Amino acid sequence: MVCKNCREKPVIKLTNSNISLCKNCYIKYFEKKVKKTISDYKLIEKNDNIAIACSGGKDSTVLLYLIKKIIKGRKDIKITALAIDEGIHNYRDKSLEFLKAFCKKHEIELKIFSYKEEFSKTLDEILKTYKGIPCSICGVLRRYLLNKKSKELEATKLATGHNLDDESQSIIMNMFKNNIKMSARLGPITGIIKDERFIPRIKPLYFLTEKEVATYAFLKGFMDKFNECPNSPYSYRGYVRDMLNSLESKYPGTKHAIITSFLEIMPLLKNHYKKDQDAIKSCSLCNEPCSQEICKTCQYIENVIKA
Amino acid sequence: MKIYIEKTDEYKEVEASTVKELLEKLKINPTTILVTKNNELVTEEEKLTNKDEIKILSVISGG
Numbered sequence: 001m002v003c004k005n006c007r008e009k010p011v012i013k014l015t016n017s018n019i020s021l022c023k024n025c026y027i028k029y030f031e032k033k034v035k036k037t038i039s040d041y042k043l044i045e046k047n048d049n050i051a052i053a054c055s056g057g058k059d060s061t062v063l064l065y066l067i068k069k070i071i072k073g074r075k076d077i078k079i080t081a082l083a084i085d086e087g088i089h090n091y092r093d094k095s096l097e098f099l100k101a102f103c104k105k106h107e108i109e110l111k112i113f114s115y116k117e118e119f120s121k122t123l124d125e126i127l128k129t130y131k132g133i134p135c136s137i138c139g140v141l142r143r144y145l146l147n148k149k150s151k152e153l154e155a156t157k158l159a160t161g162h163n164l165d166d167e168s169q170s171i172i173m174n175m176f177k178n179n180i181k182m183s184a185r186l187g188p189i190t191g192i193i194k195d196e197r198f199i200p201r202i203k204p205l206y207f208l209t210e211k212e213v214a215t216y217a218f219l220k221g222f223m224d225k226f227n228e229c230p231n232s233p234y235s236y237r238g239y240v241r242d243m244l245n246s247l248e249s250k251y252p253g254t255k256h257a258i259i260t261s262f263l264e265i266m267p268l269l270k271n272h273y274k275k276d277q278d279a280i281k282s283c284s285l286c287n288e289p290c291s292q293e294i295c296k297t298c299q300y301i302e303n304v305i306k307a
Numbered sequence: 308m309k310i311y312i313e314k315t316d317e318y319k320e321v322e323a324s325t326v327k328e329l330l331e332k333l334k335i336n337p338t339t340i341l342v343t344k345n346n347e348l349v350t351e352e353e354k355l356t357n358k359d360e361i362k363i364l365s366v367i368s369g370g
Binding site for chain 2: 001010011012013015020023057058059209210211213214215218219224225226227228229232241245246248249
């Protein structure tokens with residue numbers, strides 16, 4: 001088995017196309033795919049001020065590096081790395097140290113906001129009394145802060161490191177939970193209609209698998225191990241992830257097929273749920289957008305964090 | 308040969324002539340890991356010998 005392009009020794013075999021690539025050809029392939037996603041879906045536009053959601057993990061580190069590389073020389077585009085410190089001992093503290101060093105090396109402005117400062121408790125402290133699934137509360141609090149802080153930074157876009165695995169899991173989770181309306185908010189650029197309360201989220205790694213992102217991060221020398229959040233195995237997403245990986249192993253291309261078929265129906269979904277988006281309210285406590293009188297974050301603050 | 312599994316931080320002794328055979332013996336799903344041989348990334352077709360230093364890195368993250 002040799003590289004399809006140059007006959008050098010391969011480092012990866014792409015599951016979707018059965019093509020093997022060497023280190024140099026793979027790096028070119030990966031970067032070309034990210035640029036194509038940005039171009040096809042107009043993820044980055046003139047005068048954009050992009051907040052890049054970073055954790056110090058492989059996906060957001062690759063994202064940060066590539067956005068910086070792609071916009072090089074563009075004086076009209078500004079980027080800021082935006083990190084949320086949930087307060088997960090021995091996990092987030094380590095990844096944020098890595099992120100600080102990475103941003104310093106690549107001369108990228110970094111802003112870090114913490115649950116402790118914003119909500120008065122770290123996630124570890126919250127989980128001492130909260131007995132639900134950790135990712136449920138953590139996801140709500142993190143998304144809330146990312147949206148709020150992006151607005152404070154006057155960002156026009158919020159870039160996230162969501163990859164093809166993340167997205168295929170979300171599509172299947174929404175289907176399994178009879179929550180197809182949530183899928184109308186997915187896609188390479190999120191949102192159904194323009195609403196100034198929501199910063200549009202862009203996903204330049206949308207068409208790359210978790211393994212492909214890890215391969216790029218390893219080959220570029222960013223990291224040689226990929227830590228999993230200690231709370232992740234307890235999530236519903238964790239079960240769906242394992243199921244999809246098992247299917248992918250037996251039937252290569254499964255995850256790509258989920259994304260391809262979803263993208264075909266996505267315009268119909270967005271159109272169908274436009275009316276619901278019009279009905280989005282503002283939380284009576286914090287003014288952030290929500291579907292009820294009080295947003296989920298404020299409900300967690302009152303019923304879990306302050307309790 | 309001695310294999311290092313990064314996720315569980317343990318070494319295992321396994322006999323295998325290729326990466327594919329190694330992963331099958333360890334019951335590890337290839338879509339969830341990267342394999343390095345002497346610190347270089349390799350594909351499932353890669354041949355292995357007892358002298359090789361093999362590491363299996365989990366690529367799973369997030370929640």
